[in-house]
Amino acid sequence: MRYKVLWGGLCSFLLLLSYLHVHSWFHLYAVEQNQMFLDSRRYFLEELVQPGGFANWIAGFLMQFFVYLYVGAIITSFLIIGVGLVSVLIIKQIAPKSGVEFLGFLPAIMLLFLHFDLNYQMRGSIGYLLVLIIMLGYIRIGQFYVRLLYT
Numbered sequence: 191m192r193y194k195v196l197w198g199g200l201c202s203f204l205l206l207l208s209y210l211h212v213h214s215w216f217h218l219y220a221v222e223q224n225q226m227f228l229d230s231r232r233y234f235l236e237e238l239v240q241p242g243g244f245a246n247w248i249a250g251f252l253m254q255f256f257v258y259l260y261v262g263a264i265i266t267s268f269l270i271i272g273v274g275l276v277s278v279l280i281i282k283q284i285a286p287k288s289g290v291e292f293l294g295f296l297p298a299i300m301l302l303f304l305h306f307d308l309n310y311q312m313r314g315s316i317g318y319l320l321v322l323i324i325m326l327g328y329i330r331i332g333q334f335y336v337r338l339l340y341t
Contacts, residue, residue, distance in 0.1 A: 195278050195291065202295070203271045206302070210263035218262030220308065225253040245317035253312060266305055269315050274298030276322040283329045 210218070227233075227250035237243040237250075256262035278294030301318070304310045331337045 195275065195282075199271050199275045199278075202274065203267050206270060207263050207267040210266055211260060214306065215259060215263065217306065217308070218256050218266065221312075222253055222256035222262065224308070225250055227251055227254045242313060242317055245320060246311075246313045249311065249313035249316050252316075266312075269312070269319065270298050270301050270305070273301055273315065273319050273322060276319065276326055280322065280326050280329060283326065 234247060237247040240246070252265050255265065274295040274297070276294075277297050278291045281288070281291050281294045297318075301315050305312070305315070328337065328340055331340055
């Protein structure tokens with residue numbers, strides 16, 4: 191019972207990975223062709239000073255590996271299932287006895303549909319995952335003054 195969410199996430203990851211690999215390998219390859227990533231310090235600093243630049247830089251770095259057959263499906267699956275699992279953890283932290291943890295996978299399902307659009311940028315999903323991780327860290331802080339310093 192304790193590892194139900196972890197097993198559900200693993201099964202969802204494997205199902206999503208197989209689906210993405212079989213049905214959308216060409217889509218992931220086409221998405222990679224629309225991105226540009228430069229591996230230099232100057233490009234990193236230029237991206238970092240823009241709003242959302244860190245998520246954009248991470249997305250560009252990960253997107254360059256989409257040219258390989260399985261890697262695009264693996265990265266996309268990790269990203270989508272990661273959003274789902276962190277959302278489930280947030281719900282469990284806020285309302286531990288509510289029994290509605292499965293609702294945490296709804297944002298992941300919505301992100302899955304977004305990733306099938308050629309005009310959607312992966313940086314949005316990475317930024318959303320980073321915000322969820324920061325929110326989970328904030329919720330887990332117990333003392334008020336430490337929370338105040340965190341913000």
